[in-house]
Amino acid sequence: MTTSLSRDAAASDLAARLLEGDRLALSRLMSAVETGRDDARRQLRCLFHKTGRAHVVGVTGPPGSGKSTLTTRLALEYRAREKTVGIVAVDPTSPYSGGAILGDRVRMMELHSDPDVFVRSMATRGVMGGLARSTLDVVLLLDAFGKDVVLLETVGVGQDEVEIARAADTIMVVGVPNLGDDIQAIKAGILEIADVLVVNKADLLGADRLVADLRAMLQLGASPRGSWSPPIVRTVATEGVGVSELVDRLGEHRTYLESTGVWHARRVESARRQVRAIVEDRVQRRFERAAANEVWQARFEAIASRDDDPYSVADEVLKEVSSNG
């Protein structure tokens, strides 16, 4: 994708190179965004008006539901339909391996060889709160890069993950039969934000029951998503079964969003969430900078020995964090 902007900018400008379709520039900007470098913010500001065209599809569900396999199959199906694809995988990391463990890393490697697919695995290690901000930024970069579809894969557990999933235009929740009570609880927690439900491993005994349960829960929910009634799609991701139908349903949801004005309403809501993520991220950075100071260290010591209390100290930290821009 070449634009006039790229000719105006200096050759070294990563944003301009990204707009020219330079994958290395895209990759470098993603790293800059993840580490929170100041120049990344400037580049993002320049790129923002080039975003908003991609269909961002959240793929979320409990561990073991086969999200990675399904994401890979979805990407292949979109490619077969001549759509370009970005994949953002938000996975817990191992402190031992030093990188994200993806269950389907090998299968995803197939996609890596396709120049119209870009896969990014987010490092969640050591990040707190900043993950939401950096994930949203990485999605924007793929959008600016010109990807037609961005698949955003998250474990559907935990508030940060649900917050990230909410950034998608279409939220797909993946369930799987027979995962036990805890899993059902989690599924229930994210059901309210589901636009499309998937029962994966639908060849397993128990799939019919799960479909029936989901249908019952959706009816209880009294159409939480406006006039859209979330379809339930059965898939066997390992075999590719149901994936084509799933892509059809995702497309129908996009059509629904655009034809009803929900698309815009949801993007306004996304804007609010993104602003909040940026604000929180900055407050956290300032806090970490302030907390390294020995004066504050002494206050934390005083709290530990119960000579001070965290509520009073927080009041003072907040003042300091607010004042140093």
Added chain:
Amino acid sequence: MTTSLSRDAAASDLAARLLEGDRLALSRLMSAVETGRDDARRQLRCLFHKTGRAHVVGVTGPPGSGKSTLTTRLALEYRAREKTVGIVAVDPTSPYSGGAILGDRVRMMELHSDPDVFVRSMATRGVMGGLARSTLDVVLLLDAFGKDVVLLETVGVGQDEVEIARAADTIMVVGVPNLGDDIQAIKAGILEIADVLVVNKADLLGADRLVADLRAMLQLGASPRGSWSPPIVRTVATEGVGVSELVDRLGEHRTYLESTGVWHARRVESARRQVRAIVEDRVQRRFERAAANEVWQARFEAIASRDDDPYSVADEVLKEVSSNG
């Protein structure tokens, strides 16, 4: 637990009543803390110097590992040893049921009838970030109430959950055989903070392999927790097998913490985390208040239509959020 403070305070003072051992006052203060009421903050400030005696044990692990059952059994074992127990369960909630779903709610009910056990299930629905702050506050309330042991049960997935687990003095990570690749990834993500490892459902085929894998990972980790070498305990929580040994190990860890000074160091670190949680919580509240304003709504609209960008708006919101105390 009756103190002189309670005689000085007004009868209506929840903090004073809590210190007198009034369970209803404890319960009401927990609700006040969860909803973030301003008077809760004042009461917490008063109670803080009464805290620091409880042994806070984090029970964390992937969904399906049997954490709730294990927590229940641990509580029963502590009671058999004449320790008073508080349980804080941080679980995803269902928007349909309107309350937390606990896999072992029924079994936990047994504990409810014991006056020396207090069980609190945290509502995670709709909370963002504030969960860490309110969970830490609830643990402090149980500590001030005089509980010897506080069991803090969290799903070991997601950053908020790991952040909450870190508030414990002793972090117990529960694994279970044969849960598939995704689960292994999660386990790896929290292994670095484990003080005691549990292989639950140790009667299943695959338990030996999991123990061996965990041992190998611990060796790779090069003693991440100082001179303490995390023991691996096998349990069958549903049968109570291994629970007594587990309580012994948890006790040994506390002895280790106290004898090495790590106890204090860790509480200083906890103080820092708690101050951060309070600061973040206040920033979020102020943000939500500001964002409801129609001026900011118009800015979010402008972002959605790409006439403005979230980074610039965040700069301005941050100024406003900082200035209104």
